[in-house]
Amino acid sequence: MLGDRLKRLRLEKKLTQEELGKKINVTKVSISGYENGNRTPDTETLQKLADFFNVTTDYLLGRTDDPNPSESDGIPEELKDPSLGLFFKELAEAPEERREQLLKIWEILKSEGDRNNK
Structure with missing residues (x-):
């Protein structure tokens, strides 16, 4: 779930894995691992991803299908x-x-x- 959503959000912004990694201060290998399910981001990185994409951590983790529940x-x-x-x-x-x-x-x-x- 996290990997699919992360990849979709990244592609919507037309970013490479390397570009996203630089924006949140992790490696391209880490982003690739998150997207293919071989790695799980720590809490701080998960929050950075949510902040960068303006979504909730619950959305990234698949706990909700609403990326911004407070806005809706x-x-x-x-x-x-x-x-x-x-x-x-x-x-x-x-x-x-x-x-x-x-x-x-x-x-x-x-x-x-x-x-x-x-």
């Missing part, structure tokens, strides 16, 4: 502030239908605020 969770960026407390917690943990209701409420509040600031 349906929660607007302005609501991803922990200082929002219970509202944020309830939104993050809510079933899909409840989440949609809470997001509609947020949109109403936001539009009211926009009208009041004009």
